[in-house]
Amino acid sequence: MLDYWLIGLAMMLVIEGLLPFLFPDLWRETFRKMVSLTDGQLRFVGITSMLSGLLLLYLVK
Secondary structure: OHHHHHHHHHHHHHHHHHHHHHOHHHHHHHHHHHHOOOHHHHHHHHHHHHHHHHHHHHHHO
16 A cells, blocks of 8 residues: 555656756746735645546546
């Protein structure tokens, strides 16, 4: 079971590292825009991301 968690963590780090590696200017501008969002907007982005991940896990499994 721990192996799956570590594999998932490793894949998350690889995927999250792609944007700043390939498009550093775009990543920086996106991050700059996210900092200016309100707490409610950030929470919406977070819950949308989590639900998308859960849906993807459900569809794959």
